[in-house]
Amino acid sequence: MTTQSKVNNIFYKEGQKLLVAVDCIVFGFNRGKLKLLIMERKIEPQKGKWSLIGGFVQKDESLDQAAYRILQACTGIHDMHLDQLYAFGEVDRDTGGRVVSVAYYSLINLELFEQELLKEYNAKWINIDDIPELALDHNKMANSALEALQKQASIKPIGFELLPEKFTLPQLQLLYEAIYNRKMDKRNFQKKILKNDLLIKLDEKDKSTSKKGAYLYRFDLDKYSKIKSNEDSFYIKV
Amino acid sequence: MTTQSKVNNIFYKEGQKLLVAVDCIVFGFNRGKLKLLIMERKIEPQKGKWSLIGGFVQKDESLDQAAYRILQACTGIHDMHLDQLYAFGEVDRDTGGRVVSVAYYSLINLELFEQELLKEYNAKWINIDDIPELALDHNKMANSALEALQKQASIKPIGFELLPEKFTLPQLQLLYEAIYNRKMDKRNFQKKILKNDLLIKLDEKDKSTSKKGAYLYRFDLDKYSKIKSNEDSFYIKV
DNA sequence: AATTTTAAACGTATGCTATACACTTTTATG
């Protein structure tokens, strides 16, 4: 046996084609609660069960494109940000056959969300600590995504993707408290957030939650895109 | 058009089967240098070019299993640790056809490495800052893996996977300096490392690199597996 | 007009951690 043929025998195997899916873990934020978008599963197995938003990758589209296509069709949102989470590839993860699924997660600004799509697709937002049993390994995916979100939130200013363009510091704090599932100190939180110098204080107040009213802020996207390049210029230790 | 059929038209598409590969970014450490394992590509396209270690996922094995099989066949090592890095899924990433590749990275203790396999597979270790042009998108994969390694190294004691069982603090420092590609202060480094209280100082010295000799240490695996569960008990800010 | 109510805004003191920095110890070698 030559070396070459030995190599082939031991580890070189011809490729076998598999189904490749993408599943999207979509987070939203509303009224102080972090939410997850789920919908009724449209295909067997487990048709009709609650599940993440997903679909199959086509031959002529990248993984990113597939995730984008599916998420856009289902939320109506354009230009949303998607991050790849993990490729789930257990042999028996889909009881209907071998499917490798690449999970993506996304943060959605609920203001931009087309509510009518919820009905159209039998979808709904549920509170993050109230997730039902989902199809296949989707609960595992959702949990991983929440962990990833927590990691992200400490090294990147992710708030502006989940909040409206103008938001107050108390709102932002509620978001972080929802993500990390614990109360934070108001003064320390504001110090940490403002230290990064990425928020612009506006001359407007939001009086919807208090008589005094809270100042509105917006993210300084210009400054952010400048510093994004040089690593760890943003940092929130939570 | 019913709602259901509209759904199908817009975003539900039948699955198309694709080739799924795994590629492994294998790091080693020797003589103060961080190394990457590459081999001659065995298949078209770009047959003969340097590339990462890779192969196709079979129908009856998980992604993890495929990566493990391929890496084990190529290094002879058992029980090595593999982490999934990212799924690379551009349509044209493989010029020979549509292949989605899930990249894994691994840290190898060079002492355990069967050197004869290097010749058998036309493989070699190259210094991390001396990587040639690799096949397909493998350079991109290697770069991502190095970034992931840097992140890992600051939150987990990964040293023991790249070093022999017994090692000296200067050796460990060289490893971190190689990973982060910069010099560190000896005294501060030792303080940070020892503070985690995961190293056991032995009564032996390694005199291979100095007349005085440096004390050998080993990782306290027991203690590590105990604390591993409760998050962020380990922390090296670099 | 004065009082009450509600949430927002704000500052300081303390302890911990990262960092900067230089001399002494050991022992093989000549």
Add this chain to the structure above:
DNA sequence: CATAAAAGTGTATAGCATACGTTTAAAATT
């Protein structure tokens, strides 16, 4: 016995995380 080469060790300083309570603004109520 002198030299050389790397290992080992401590302190002072600045920045950051944390804990903690009072004042301010403005609407609502009397």
